[in-house]
Amino acid sequence: MIQQLIVNGIIAGSIYVLIAIGFTVIYRTVKFFHFAHGVVYAVGAYLVYTFFVLLGLNSVFSFLLSSGLTALLGVGIDRFVYRPLRNRKASTLIFLIASFGVFIFLQNLLQLIFGAQILTLRTGPVVEGHHFWGAVITNIQILIIIASFILFILCWLFIQKTKFGKAIRAVSDDPLGARVVGINSERIIRGVFAIGSALAGAAGILISLETNIEPTMGMNAILKGIVASIIGGIGSIPGALLGGLFLGLAENLGIWKIQAGWKDTIAFAILIIFLLFRPSGIMGVKTEKEQI
Amino acid sequence: MEYLIHILIIACIYIILTISLNLIVGYTGLAALGHIAFTCVGAYTSALLALNFGVSPWIGLLIGAVLASILGIIIGFPSLRLKGDYLALATFGLGIIVYSVAKNWVSLTRGPMGLPGIPGFSIFGWEISNVWGYLLLVLVFVFITYLVIRNIVHSPFGRVLKGIREDALATMAMGKDITRYKLIVFIVGAFFAGIAGSLYAHYITFIDPSSFTVMESITVLLMVVFGGMASLKGSFIGASVLVIFPEILRFLGMPSSVAAPLRQMIYGLLLIILMIFRPQGLMGRYRFK
Numbered sequence: 168m169i170q171q172l173i174v175n176g177i178i179a180g181s182i183y184v185l186i187a188i189g190f191t192v193i194y195r196t197v198k199f200f201h202f203a204h205g206v207v208y209a210v211g212a213y214l215v216y217t218f219f220v221l222l223g224l225n226s227v228f229s230f231l232l233s234s235g236l237t238a239l240l241g242v243g244i245d246r247f248v249y250r251p252l253r254n255r256k257a258s259t260l261i262f263l264i265a266s267f268g269v270f271i272f273l274q275n276l277l278q279l280i281f282g283a284q285i286l287t288l289r290t291g292p293v294v295e296g297h298h299f300w301g302a303v304i305t306n307i308q309i310l311i312i313i314a315s316f317i318l319f320i321l322c323w324l325f326i327q328k329t330k331f332g333k334a335i336r337a338v339s340d341d342p343l344g345a346r347v348v349g350i351n352s353e354r355i356i357r358g359v360f361a362i363g364s365a366l367a368g369a370a371g372i373l374i375s376l377e378t379n380i381e382p383t384m385g386m387n388a389i390l391k392g393i394v395a396s397i398i399g400g401i402g403s404i405p406g407a408l409l410g411g412l413f414l415g416l417a418e419n420l421g422i423w424k425i426q427a428g429w430k431d432t433i434a435f436a437i438l439i440i441f442l443l444f445r446p447s448g449i450m451g452v453k454t455e456k457e458q459i
Numbered sequence: 460m461e462y463l464i465h466i467l468i469i470a471c472i473y474i475i476l477t478i479s480l481n482l483i484v485g486y487t488g489l490a491a492l493g494h495i496a497f498t499c500v501g502a503y504t505s506a507l508l509a510l511n512f513g514v515s516p517w518i519g520l521l522i523g524a525v526l527a528s529i530l531g532i533i534i535g536f537p538s539l540r541l542k543g544d545y546l547a548l549a550t551f552g553l554g555i556i557v558y559s560v561a562k563n564w565v566s567l568t569r570g571p572m573g574l575p576g577i578p579g580f581s582i583f584g585w586e587i588s589n590v591w592g593y594l595l596l597v598l599v600f601v602f603i604t605y606l607v608i609r610n611i612v613h614s615p616f617g618r619v620l621k622g623i624r625e626d627a628l629a630t631m632a633m634g635k636d637i638t639r640y641k642l643i644v645f646i647v648g649a650f651f652a653g654i655a656g657s658l659y660a661h662y663i664t665f666i667d668p669s670s671f672t673v674m675e676s677i678t679v680l681l682m683v684v685f686g687g688m689a690s691l692k693g694s695f696i697g698a699s700v701l702v703i704f705p706e707i708l709r710f711l712g713m714p715s716s717v718a719a720p721l722r723q724m725i726y727g728l729l730l731i732i733l734m735i736f737r738p739q740g741l742m743g744r745y746r747f748k
Contacts, residue, residue: 263544264684268726283716393548431559
């Protein structure tokens with residue numbers, strides 16, 4: 168029982184990690200909560216449904232195309248919603264509320280196009296998983312864990328080792344200084360939205376292999392992504408990994424003794440405890456101290 | 460005609476919610492995103508008291524509002540330490556917790572099955588049974604809410620609230636205990652939101668958790684922002700327009716599977732457009748800092 172809960176926690180955590188990395192990379196650069204990140208994840212799942220099930224395209228090609236299109240969606244949201252706000256020097260709260268607007272708009276667009284019912288990518292029968300250390304795990308679940316870990320490594324190397332990644336860090340740490348040395352911050356922000364949204368799309372694609380999809384799936388995802396980022400220390404990529412896994416495990420071990428419906432309550436109780444007592448999270452990236 | 464009155468009653472309930480949230484968000488500048496949680500507590504308290512103990516809806520309404528106020532203290536507590544986005548997030552999280560308790564505490568709330576057959580209000584033994592009676596009832600409560608909140612914001616107390624909004628540090632330096640003020644604002648806001656919930660429960664006679672999702676909190680916030688931050692007239696306009704306008708979609712003959720998402724899409728788009736072009740709202744005097 169406990170082994171199965173740990174495995175479930177790691178699987179759920181892997182998805183949270185992917186969402187949290189995208190969210191935290193974007194947050195670190197633009198310094199506001201990109202809530203619509205969750206709906207980008209849902210769009211990723213619906214795109215792969217469209218290409219793979221409705222149009223019958225090749226699976227790998229569908230995945231890549233969907234991920235690419237979600238990157239484009241992220242850049243589009245930035246271009247048409249956030250850039251006008253940046254030009255007006257809006258406060259972060261205004262960005263957050265506009266982001267809610269984007270979220271509501273796109274989620275209901277999905278519902279209008281695909282209907283409110285749940286859809287599934289599964290075509291064949293349910294395959295029994297591998298028995299491993301007293302727990303059951305399916306091939307798809309192993310794929311989710313491995314894919315999530317590889318994407319984490321790639322993203323981390325990209326930010327730490329490449330020139331573009333260096334520019335992202337420069338804009339995140341000191342936008343004015345970055346401008347002085349000739350970095351085009353708009354270009355960097357576009358890049359960050361593309362990477363972050365592609366990761367959200369990838370998470371949506373992976374989860375659609377495992378469970379059913381529905382238009383409202385983005386809400387839960389972004390909330391868990393935000394909770395994971397804050398637990399790990401918002402802005403930190405290793406923190407997103409820690410926070411995502413911690414949240415996945417805490418939720419699943421929490422329901423060891425109580426009913427499964429209380430998962431969300433556990434997650435948000437953790438969020439509020441962290442917000443009140445340790446807003447900088449486990450990794451403790453220095454955030455602006457919020458007081459008064 | 461009955462349907463039109465029904466829409467007006469719903470609009471009035473939203474006006475109570477919008478005015479009470481405007482006190483917290485518009486006048487005091489605290490970004491609270493969990494307003495519907497108070498409504499949820501008010502609705503469930505009063506409905507459960509009436510169903511299980513036969514308590515009169517009037518007393519239920521009062522107890523519901525008091526319990527909502529107590530929740531207001533709990534939700535208001537983060538506002539003493541957090542501000543801006545982080546406060547928004549914490550109140551949002553608390554809103555989700557309340558929703559999830561309503562959904563999962565099945566032995567008390569019957570969870571997603573909801574509570575049917577909630578008795579209506581009665582005055583001196585006369586049960587209010589038609590929509591006109593309810594319209595009158597909610598109008599009375601709208602009037603009371605408006606009067607109380609108008610008096611608060613135009614009093615010296617209200618000036619302190621604006622002080623907290625504009626410059627909390629300076630207000631503290633003036634010797635004002637801003638912790639107390641913030642908590643009172645949450646208590647008052649929650650009290651009226653609780654009343655709105657109780658009115659809703661006894662009018663519709665059925666409640667379930669799906670009426671109290673966080674999306675509803677965002678809708679009420681949209682009404683505040685659309686009408687105008689820190690403007691009571693604005694709140695009347697914001698709530699009325701946003702409740703009545705989507706009904707036009709239904710009159711155009713759209714099936715509800717199209718009308719419902721379309722209405723939400725309009726809300727979403729409206730939020731984006733407002734934030735870009737007029738973040739203080741139609742009649743507002745203050746924008747988020």
